[in-house]
Amino acid sequence: MKSIVIYSSQTGNTKKLAEAVYSALSGEKSIYPIGEAPEPSGFDLVCVGFWLMAGKPDPKSQEYLKKITSQKLFLFATHGASATSRHVQNAMEEAIRLAPESDIIGSFSCSGEVNPKVIEKAGSKPEPPAWLDDAPKAVGHPDQADLKNVIRRLEESL
Ligand SMILES: Cc1cc2nc3c(=O)[nH]c(=O)nc-3n(C[C@H](O)[C@H](O)[C@H](O)COP(=O)(O)O)c2cc1C
Numbered sequence: 001m002k003s004i005v006i007y008s009s010q011t012g013n014t015k016k017l018a019e020a021v022y023s024a025l026s027g028e029k030s031i032y033p034i035g036e037a038p039e040p041s042g043f044d045l046v047c048v049g050f051w052l053m054a055g056k057p058d059p060k061s062q063e064y065l066k067k068i069t070s071q072k073l074f075l076f077a078t079h080g081a082s083a084t085s086r087h088v089q090n091a092m093e094e095a096i097r098l099a100p101e102s103d104i105i106g107s108f109s110c111s112g113e114v115n116p117k118v119i120e121k122a123g124s125k126p127e128p129p130a131w132l133d134d135a136p137k138a139v140g141h142p143d144q145a146d147l148k149n150v151i152r153r154l155e156e157s158l
Contacts, residue, residue: 001027001028001044001045002027002028002029002042002043002044002045003025003027003028003029003030003043003044003045003046003047004029004030004031004032004037004038004040004043004045004046004047005018005021005022005025005029005030005031005032005047005049006018006031006032006033006034006037006040006046006047006048006049006064007031007032007033007034007048007049007050008033008034008049008050008051008058008060008061008064009033009049009051010051010058010115011112011113011115013051013078013112013113013141013142014049014050014051014076014077014078014112015033015049016142016146016147017049017076017077017078017108017110017142017146017147017150018031018047018049018076019031020147020150020151021047021049021074021076021150021151021154022047023151024151024154024155025045025047025154034060034061034064035060037064039067040064040067040068040069040071041067041069041071043071044071044072045071045072045073045074045105046068046071046072046073046074046102047073047074047075047076047154048061048064048065048068048073048074048075048076048095049061049075049076049077049078050062050075050076050077050095051077051078051079051112052077052078052079052080052081052087052088052091052131054129055087055090055091055129055131056091056094057077057091057094057095057098061095062095062098065095065098065099066098066099068099068101068102069101069102070101070102070103071102071103072102072103072104072105073099073102073103073104073105074104074105074106074107074108074154074157075092075095075096075104075106075107075108076107076108076109076150077091077092077095077107077108077109078109078110078111078112078141078142079091079109079111079112079131079138080111080112080114080131080132080134080135080138081111081130081131081134082111082134082137083109083110083111085131085134087130087131088109092107092109095107105157105158106153106154106156106157107153108149108150108153108154110141110142110146110149110150111134111137111138111141111142111146112138112141112142113138113139113140113141114135114138119132119135
């Protein structure tokens with residue numbers, strides 16, 4: 001099976017998950033930051049990692065997900081919000097909607113430490129986003145347990 005891992009990551013959280021996913025794949029495999037990613041056609045399995053921005057997959061990931069057609073797709077993500085929140089579920093559902101013809105084999109997400117400048121800026125808005133309340137709990141994530149968990153989820157999905 002020919003597999004590719006594509007990740008979008010500004011501050012490195014999603015990149016950590018991507019590297020864990022990559023390490024767990026066998027067979028022909030490659031990994032790319034989203035800005036250098038080849039087209040998904042020609043791969044059997046595409047693993048796409050995104051970060052949440054304004055409650056959705058970040059814009060670059062949205063564009064890439066739209067290109068995926070019949071490939072197997074494994075989605076993974078990091079976010080400031082709690083992994084069990086409706087906010088995160090909605091974002092994952094949005095990612096699935098963007099690749100309607102893909103064969104989604106599984107998904108995983110976990111908290112990702114939020115840049116303090118982002119916390120400060122978002123927190124100073126007249127109506128700070130609700131996900132910001134969870135940001136203190138995201139400090140230190142993804143951690144080793146998160147990396148083990150994404151690998152476990154991938155292996156269960158294959
Ligand atoms: C501009 C901006 C918007 C964000 N919006 C959200 C959001 O809507 N929900 C959320 O849970 N986290 C949000 N975050 C937090 C990031 O998704 C989170 O810290 C993520 O782990 C960053 O991943 P990265 O290190 O791979 O870039 C936002 C961060 C930034 C910079």
